[in-house]
Amino acid sequence: AQKVTQAQTEISVVEKExxxxxxxxxxxxxxxxxxxxxxxxxxxxVFLIRRNSFDEQxxxxxxxxxxxxxxxSSFNFTITASQVVDSAVYFCxxxxxxxxxxxxxxxGLGTSLAVNP
Amino acid sequence: DAGxxxxxxxxxxxxxxPVTLRCHQTENHRYMYxxxxxxxxxxRLIHYSYGVKDTxxxxxxxxxxxxRSKTEDxxxxxxxxxxxxxxxxxxxxxxxxxxxGGEQFFGPGTRLTVL
Numbered sequence: 001a002q003k004v005t006q007a008q009t010e011i012s013v014v015e016k017e018x019x020x021x022x023x024x025x026x027x028x029x030x031x032x033x034x035x036x037x038x039x040x041x042x043x044x045x046v047f048l049i050r051r052n053s054f055d056e057q058x059x060x061x062x063x064x065x066x067x068x069x070x071x072x073s074s075f076n077f078t079i080t081a082s083q084v085v086d087s088a089v090y091f092c093x094x095x096x097x098x099x100x101x102x103x104x105x106x107x108g109l110g111t112s113l114a115v116n117p
Numbered sequence: 118d119a120g121x122x123x124x125x126x127x128x129x130x131x132x133x134x135p136v137t138l139r140c141h142q143t144e145n146h147r148y149m150y151x152x153x154x155x156x157x158x159x160x161r162l163i164h165y166s167y168g169v170k171d172t173x174x175x176x177x178x179x180x181x182x183x184x185r186s187k188t189e190d191x192x193x194x195x196x197x198x199x200x201x202x203x204x205x206x207x208x209x210x211x212x213x214x215x216x217x218g219g220e221q222f223f224g225p226g227t228r229l230t231v232l
Contacts, residue, residue: 032218033218035220035221043205043225043226044223044225044226045160045207045209045223047220047221047222050218050219050220052218091159091160095218098173100167102148102165102167102173102213103148103211103213103218103219104150104162104165104175105162105221107159107160107161108159109157109158109159110159
């Protein structure tokens with residue numbers, strides 16, 4: 001069965017520290033997509049990134065970077081020089097196709113990140 | 118931001134009453150999803166739709182039904198609400214890319230309390 005594991009339930013760091021959020025997935029598909037979402041204390045769910053299984057290049061967007069490694073089935077997310085505004089729950093997700101090839105997402109349980117001043 | 122609205126945003130109801138939540142999109146996306154979010158459980162898929170009148174069950178569909186008579190609207194109905202259905206409900210929309218895997222965009226959520 002397809003599965004997403006975010007082993008870190010909660011992480012607490014001090015502002016300006018770097019922090020890495022882990023995501024490990026299981027899939028039998030050869031083509032798949034991975035996602036990260038952010039849910040700040042206000043409650044909305046914000047899309048951060050999509051990565052397809054054929055593109056193992058790391059991605060950087062400002063202080064955010066993502067490391068995709070098929071060999072270890074991991075798609076980790078690093079925040080450099082963390083800020084209080086980064087405090088949120090972060091979700092990793094994996095695309096899954098149903099019998100009609102319609103896509104759903106399999107979600108990890110999330111990692112709650114607290115950045116303290 | 119994707120044009121997705123949910124109504125109502127907050128609702129308190131009593132056990133045994135029917136409740137309908139509405140999701141409305143202005144993006145003309147094919148796929149629509151209903152999730153519930155509870156502490157310790159992350160996001161769980163209730164039902165999803167891949168076109169008008171085309172719907173399917175997710176992992177926690179018992180006690181819920183859905184309808185989609187127009188591209189822009191996806192309704193979630195609790196036929197007889199129970200306290201276990203107290204939750205935050207999110208609607209999401211997406212398009213499917215060639216090869217699958219379009220990102221989902223979420224509505225603001227509906228906080229439902231069943232007393």
